[in-house]
Amino acid sequence: MNKSTFTGTTMETIQWFVFLLASSVALPIVIGAIYHMNFTEVSGLMQRSFFVIGTASLLQALFGHKLPIAEGPAGIWVSVFTVMAVTGLQNGTSLHDTLRSLETIMLLAGLFLFLLGFFKIAQKILPIFTPLVTGTFFLLLTVQLSGTFLKGMLGLQGNSNTIQLIEAILAFITFFMILGLSTFAKGWLSNYAVFIGIVIGWICYVIFVGTQTHEGNVELFSMPELFAFGPPSFDLSLIPIAFFIAIIVLSNAVASIVAANQVLDRKPKDKNAEINKGTMFSGVSQGLAGGFAAIANVPLATSTGFIALTGQKRKLPFIYATILIIFIAFFPPVISFISTIPGPIANAALMASFVQLVGLAVKNVSLEKLDSRIVTILGVAYLIGMGIMFLPTEVFSDLPSIVQNIMSNGLIVGTGLVIIIEQLWKTKDNFD
Numbered sequence: 001m002n003k004s005t006f007t008g009t010t011m012e013t014i015q016w017f018v019f020l021l022a023s024s025v026a027l028p029i030v031i032g033a034i035y036h037m038n039f040t041e042v043s044g045l046m047q048r049s050f051f052v053i054g055t056a057s058l059l060q061a062l063f064g065h066k067l068p069i070a071e072g073p074a075g076i077w078v079s080v081f082t083v084m085a086v087t088g089l090q091n092g093t094s095l096h097d098t099l100r101s102l103e104t105i106m107l108l109a110g111l112f113l114f115l116l117g118f119f120k121i122a123q124k125i126l127p128i129f130t131p132l133v134t135g136t137f138f139l140l141l142t143v144q145l146s147g148t149f150l151k152g153m154l155g156l157q158g159n160s161n162t163i164q165l166i167e168a169i170l171a172f173i174t175f176f177m178i179l180g181l182s183t184f185a186k187g188w189l190s191n192y193a194v195f196i197g198i199v200i201g202w203i204c205y206v207i208f209v210g211t212q213t214h215e216g217n218v219e220l221f222s223m224p225e226l227f228a229f230g231p232p233s234f235d236l237s238l239i240p241i242a243f244f245i246a247i248i249v250l251s252n253a254v255a256s257i258v259a260a261n262q263v264l265d266r267k268p269k270d271k272n273a274e275i276n277k278g279t280m281f282s283g284v285s286q287g288l289a290g291g292f293a294a295i296a297n298v299p300l301a302t303s304t305g306f307i308a309l310t311g312q313k314r315k316l317p318f319i320y321a322t323i324l325i326i327f328i329a330f331f332p333p334v335i336s337f338i339s340t341i342p343g344p345i346a347n348a349a350l351m352a353s354f355v356q357l358v359g360l361a362v363k364n365v366s367l368e369k370l371d372s373r374i375v376t377i378l379g380v381a382y383l384i385g386m387g388i389m390f391l392p393t394e395v396f397s398d399l400p401s402i403v404q405n406i407m408s409n410g411l412i413v414g415t416g417l418v419i420i421i422e423q424l425w426k427t428k429d430n431f432d
Contacts, residue, residue, distance in 0.1 A: 071299060
């Protein structure tokens with residue numbers, strides 16, 4: 001390996017590593033706040049999540065779909081964690097017991113996904129994921145998470161209920177710096193826009209805002225703990241919830257694989273095998289998350305935005321980055337340092353990646369002629385799906401828990417409506 005190739009691979013590895021961290025560091029903090037975890041418990045959740053993210057991403061790249069798609073906690077699982085915390089308290093279940101139930105749901109969802117892939121059922125479901133469905137999924141995903149990212153950029157975290165002006169200014173500078181470098185710069189400045197933006201943003205944040213310090217001793221080395229929330233708590237009502245989530249994770253996986261192939265200008269030799277293997281290892285990922293009491297992962301659609309933003313299409317740096325994130329998961333001091341990445345800066349980097357994802361959503365939807373049928377399907381899905389996102393969770397409190405978990409999630413409802421209506425409303429061309 002010559003010097004230029006070594007330097008390029010190193011920089012690409014670091015940038016993938018930073019992207020994996022930026023995609024993963026914020027949500028354990030969010031979940032920790034919902035479940036009233038202290039700093040030590042949040043650090044443990046972050047450690048276990050990093051380990052699962054790195055392991056799942058590596059397994060997918062080597063044995064699953066074999067694409068550079070980062071695994072990470074995403075909207076569907078954050079929604080499940082959030083809704084179950086609320087519904088559990090309403091039903092008299094403690095937050096600790098809810099976490100034990102979530103371990104069970106992740107294990108069951110993993111089992112369902114593995115079986116769907118192993119018995120090649122996933123490939124039979126593939127035809128329902130048309131460009132209209134994947135485009136709708138991407139657009140609703142950006143709508144659902146853009147609010148979370150924007151709140152993070154504005155400093156609306158923890159006890160902050162008003163915009164933190166300096167933090168917001170630094171976040172938007174980072175956001176536009178990443179977009180500007182990736183769009184207008186040439187060479188390495190464009191390729192490493194995300195890394196450069198986060199580093200400069202972090203430095204500026206330390207200078208103008210400062211850093212947070214946390215008291216307490218941190219072990220130099222520790223293994224991620226199995227069943228850290230306690231033994232899984234099983235209930236028959238968890239089975240249908242886990243199955244439905246598995247189907248949504250499958251739709252997420254299919255959409256991410258299709259999008260990655262588009263951005264990489266790649267036509268797989270056997271699309272069905274790629275989907276089946278990707279589904280099997282998505283099941284392994286869910287199982288790992290349940291076993292290690294982490295936040296369950298999905299193949300992140302933002303990986304496609306990252307690839308488009310940076311032009312990084314090689315798989316080897318991605319593999320190196322996943323190994324690196326597994327390695328650091330055994331060293332709590334490193335985790336503690338990473339947890340000091342300012343939330344506004346991390347959220348700004350993720351928001352920049354979502355710009356490309358919006359473009360991909362529009363591209364997928366526009367692959368079909370926007371006739372009255374397509375416009376009606378999109379209109380129904382978008383209005384109802386997005387409308388649900390603005391409803392408070394408690395409006396569904398009188399419904400059974402499984403219905404609450406489905407109906408309170410606009411991404412699930414909107415995507416489901418497109419699938420159902422498109423399959424029921426066939427035109428003459430659809431039957432030919």
